[in-house]
Amino acid sequence: MATWTELGVVDEFPSGEMKLVELGKHEVVVLRLGQDVYAIRNSCPHAAAKICLGRVVPRIIADRPAPDAAVVEVERPVITCPWHGWEFDPRDGQAIADPRMRLKMWPAKLDGERVLVEI
Amino acid sequence: MTQSSASGRGLGRYKGLVIDADVHHTWPNDDVIMEYLPTARQAYRKAMRGAKRFFPGAGEFQNPYDIHRAEFFPEDGSSAGSSYDLLCEQLLDPFEITYAVLTHDDATFGLSGVRNPYFAAELMRAANDYTVDQWLSRDPRVLGSLILNTQVPEWAAAEVRRLGDHPQICQVLLAGASLDKPYGHPIFHPIYKAAEEMGLPVSLHVGYVGGMNPEMHAGGKTSFYAEIHTLWLQFFTTNMGSFIWHGVFEEFPNLKVAFVEGGAAWVPAFLWKLDADYRSLRSEVPWVKRLPSEYFRDHMRLTTQPIEYSKKREETVAVFEMMDGKDVLMFSSDYPHWDSDEPSYVASRFPAEWHDKMFYENAAGFYRLPSGAPTRATDASPFAIQPPVGG
Secondary structure: OOOEEEEEEHHHOOOOOEEEEEEOOEEEEEEEEOOEEEEEEOOOOOOOOOHHHOEEEEEEEEOOOOOOOEEEEEEEEEEEOOOOOOEEOOOOOEEOOOOOOEOOEEOEEEEOOEEEEEO | OHHHHHHOOOOOOOOOOOEEEEEOOOOOOHHHHHOOOOHHHHHHHHHOOOOOOOOOOOOOOOOOOOOEOHHHOOOOOOOOOOOHHHHHHHHHOOOOOOEEEEOOOOOHHHHHHOOOHHHHHHHHHHHHHHHHHHOHHHOOOEEEEEEOOOOOHHHHHHHHHHHOOOOOEEEEEEOOOOOOOOOOOHHHHHHHHHHHHHOOOEEEEOOOOEOOEOOOOOOOOOOOHHHHHHHHHHHHHHHHHHHHHOOHHHHOOOOOEEEEOOOOOOHHHHHHHHHHHHHHHHHHOOOOOOOHHHHHHHHEEEEOOOOOOOOOHHHHHHHHHOOOHHHHEEOOOOOOEOOOOOHHHHHHHOOHHHHHHHHHHHHHHHHOOOOOOOOOOOOOOOOOOOOOOOO
16 A cells, blocks of 8 residues: 655755655656656666666756757756666656656655655 | 560559559750759750760769660660650559659659759759659659759758649659768758658669768779679668668658668668667767667668568568568569569569559558559540648
């Protein structure tokens, strides 16, 4: 039965950075983006690389192929896999380039200063 | 072909409509095409001494048995593919071809390789005017391709707009990429803008090298006809990737592209690779918004000849199932080339439930043709078919 478990306090998780927390048999990658917090299984769905070794980078999009068409979405960063560069949306774990693939995620939230995950 | 011609249609159990997506035509001799060149160019050419070869490349690689089958030459010794009567006798009538898409011939594929860009542009217009005048006007079953000199894409786009609204012009045809760039490059986008405006799809045909045209394969210059004939797929892998990575189908969402005479069995593995690299490298090409395999299925088609066959039919079918072959393959005979495929030969290699799509529906959708067969050339109007539906 899933229960809410405290992973630490908010100051231990700088916004925009991933941090690995071991919780029993689970390796939980915690990413805080401002007041939002995400808990991700430390395994890429592609080749099982450790996601915690990846990066959180701005999302780059473009409406069309043209000079200066590419723009950065600072408010919607992506997690990149350290091995093959797959990009994932931390909000739902979905791969940017292939919606059929996604990171395993657990519900997570801030409760005051506490960071909680439901596993 | 002539074997089945003598005994009937030769399509086995398939009794439906047939579009032949690759039928090569040309002019009987160079005096004929001269008449379609500007007056000054005619005078200049007539005053020339020595060799008057129009196109580079032709003949550089020689099939020891000729690239045209012996029985496809007219008795008067003119070029194979230059006789409408012979086309009717050998292909259109015996196989009851509903539409035959004329795709010019090997020499004309050197058009973009002609070093003089002004002459190349004049030859482009001459080849297209000749096609309309001498072929399309004779038979509504015969559809034309606008072959382009791509050295100056704006001139090529103008050619698309000049003749693209002819009711029997069904596509734009590109061969060697003269600017040493594959065809997804934005320098060619004026051509696709014009094609989209005119409601025409684009076909890439393998073409002759030489002059301004680059090699059609990577890794160095080859030595033999056998080599280039087996490597044509490289021309298409390069260009298929180029169309994807440059986001051509985002820029021109109604554009369709076919790859003609380069086989198709290489497609599944190439799509795997394209998709894999897109998942990893998307941020370099952020205008690419979908998996390459999705663009392929929505925008690209391939003709059958010279399609690859395993000795085991089920292996062949399994490969083409991996690329949704039932939905993306378009029958082509490649008449009058040496390795032409009879419809019956192709039909026998694929499941019967694929035939309606492979022999007609896929091509009809690609060329935006009306459903049903056209009326015959003996009707009052030589253009009895309805113009393609745009959009």
